[in-house]
Amino acid sequence: MLPSLQPRHGHLHTVNIKYGYLVLALTVLQALAAWALFHAYHRQWRQSGTPLHRLAAIVKMPVWVTISVWTVFIASIGVYHIEDLSEHYPTVAKRYGRIAYALLPFNIYLVLRPTSALSHPWGYYLQQLPLHKWLSRLIFVCVGVHAGLFFYKWTVQGTLGKVFQVWNLIGVVVFMAVAVVLVVSVRYLRWRYYRVFYVSHNVMAWLFVVGITLHARPGVLPLAGVCVVLVAVQAYHRFAAYTVTDADVEVVQNTALSSLQLVRIRQPANFPKYLPASHIRVAYPTASYYAWLTPTHPYTLASLADDDSGTLELVVRKSSRLEFNPTAPKYALTGPYTSLPPPFFSSAKSADIVCGGSGLSLGVPLYRHFRSQGIPATLVWCVRSKYDLHVLLHMAGVDGIRIYVTGADGPIFKIDDEDNHGLLDESAEIELAALSPTDAAYTLGRPVLEEVLGQNAAESNHWAVSCGPESLNSAVKAWAAQHQTHSFSELYQM
Numbered sequence: 119m120l121p122s123l124q125p126r127h128g129h130l131h132t133v134n135i136k137y138g139y140l141v142l143a144l145t146v147l148q149a150l151a152a153w154a155l156f157h158a159y160h161r162q163w164r165q166s167g168t169p170l171h172r173l174a175a176i177v178k179m180p181v182w183v184t185i186s187v188w189t190v191f192i193a194s195i196g197v198y199h200i201e202d203l204s205e206h207y208p209t210v211a212k213r214y215g216r217i218a219y220a221l222l223p224f225n226i227y228l229v230l231r232p233t234s235a236l237s238h239p240w241g242y243y244l245q246q247l248p249l250h251k252w253l254s255r256l257i258f259v260c261v262g263v264h265a266g267l268f269f270y271k272w273t274v275q276g277t278l279g280k281v282f283q284v285w286n287l288i289g290v291v292v293f294m295a296v297a298v299v300l301v302v303s304v305r306y307l308r309w310r311y312y313r314v315f316y317v318s319h320n321v322m323a324w325l326f327v328v329g330i331t332l333h334a335r336p337g338v339l340p341l342a343g344v345c346v347v348l349v350a351v352q353a354y355h356r357f358a359a360y361t362v363t364d365a366d367v368e369v370v371q372n373t374a375l376s377s378l379q380l381v382r383i384r385q386p387a388n389f390p391k392y393l394p395a396s397h398i399r400v401a402y403p404t405a406s407y408y409a410w411l412t413p414t415h416p417y418t419l420a421s422l423a424d425d426d427s428g429t430l431e432l433v434v435r436k437s438s439r440l441e442f443n444p445t446a447p448k449y450a451l452t453g454p455y456t457s458l459p460p461p462f463f464s465s466a467k468s469a470d471i472v473c474g475g476s477g478l479s480l481g482v483p484l485y486r487h488f489r490s491q492g493i494p495a496t497l498v499w500c501v502r503s504k505y506d507l508h509v510l511l512h513m514a515g516v517d518g519i520r521i522y523v524t525g526a527d528g529p530i531f532k533i534d535d536e537d538n539h540g541l542l543d544e545s546a547e548i549e550l551a552a553l554s555p556t557d558a559a560y561t562l563g564r565p566v567l568e569e570v571l572g573q574n575a576a577e578s579n580h581w582a583v584s585c586g587p588e589s590l591n592s593a594v595k596a597w598a599a600q601h602q603t604h605s606f607s608e609l610y611q612m
Contacts, residue, residue, distance in 0.1 A: 474586025
């Protein structure tokens with residue numbers, strides 16, 4: 119009698135496949151639900167003239183709520199139907215590995231960047247980045263559980279040499295790549311060594327997609343196919359760009375003492391119409407190796423779509439990771455992408471806009487738009503140095519803005535307490551003289567929001583808009599909450 123043959127992987131080899139598809143299906147449902155809620159929210163806003171707060175709370179659900187629900191769910195299904203964990207922990211290890219890969223398509227989807235022309239007001243992808251970041255960490259936890267349990271199994275069984283088997287070794291390499299990205303994604307390291315973060319992030323993404331396809335048993339080819347399609351779409355959005363030559367770019371730099379410069383880009387042919395405060399992304403062309411080592415850079419358009427100049431205006435910090443200079447022969451430009459929902463522009467009755475530094479690029483087009491519509495609007499601009507004011511000399515429609523210089527920049531201002539003059543809330547008006555094309559004055563110190571906001575507020579649909587560092591945005595949002603008015607903020611670094 120021939121001996122009976124036992125399956126190599128045992129009867130539990132395929133038991134985890136359904137859990138991967140379950141997680142994939144739930145991520146698809148989440149994406150569809152978010153899309154449906156997004157459009158229902160905007161439809162309600164357009165029809166009623168004001169956003170419904172309860173619906174807005176669902177659409178703008180905090181990331182920690184979403185991640186908490188996913189964490190509890192994954193922790194539950196990870197051990198579902200596991201009666202004896204001490205015996206079946208290898209099944210748990212395999213399940214968490216499959217769950218991690220099943221979450222990958224949704225994580226790629228969150229960073230897709232289709233353009234947001236008026237005919238296609240897509241997505242507000244920047245709002246999805248926090249969820250992408252935390253979902254990436256949840257994936258890493260799943261990968262860590264998978265790797266840790268297998269390491270424990272092989273150590274106990276005395277078969278640690280299995281780590282060096284080809285398909286297992288591929289998994290180890292992917293795990294190490296994910297760990298490296300997790301470390302360099304820490305805020306301090308990410309900002310200080312952004313190119314390292316960017317390159318390692320992209321390498322890890324491809325390693326994960328391709329490497330786990332080879333590593334996983336049973337296979338994950340259907341999931342890998344979804345990932346490849348999404349990555350291809352992402353690459354298309356990155357490289358299907360308008361080409362801009364150095365002849366199309368003008369850099370206005372009034373003084374070396376300023377941290378800001380005004381950049382004008384000749385508007386490409388067939389460039390779509392765009393809403394005020396939309397942004398573009400600029401990078402080096404694909405023919406340059408820099409394009410593969412550096413990310414695209416978002417810049418808010420300080421111009422309006424109906425300007426006669428035929429240019430796209432940007433207010434750019436000189437410390438920007440992408441430098442506009444005559445030695446760069448070409449740039450690749452994608453967009454435009456909307457920043458504020460279309461119903462905002464049709465329903466707002468008045469607005470207070472507070473911006474810091476290069477955040478002026480978001481404030482000016484909103485300010486100009488509202489004034490052209492006869493809607494009361496106040497624009498407050500905070501800068502650290504008076505030398506930054508030179509950009510106003512070259513911008514249209516900036517008369518009437520209120521300017522605050524918050525930082526010390528030399529003894530040109532004669533005041534009693536020079537040690538504190540950049541930190542005071544008390545104001546000391548100083549004439550702009552030739553620095554500004556307006557007859558306004560700037561104030562030395564920080565603005566007192568209670569004194570400068572809400573002066574021309576309508577009875578309903580008043581908005582407080584901020585664009586600057588976190589401290590500025592938080593202060594404006596707190597003011598809006600206290601006065602029960604709508605608010606919108608976008609993070610800039612001064």
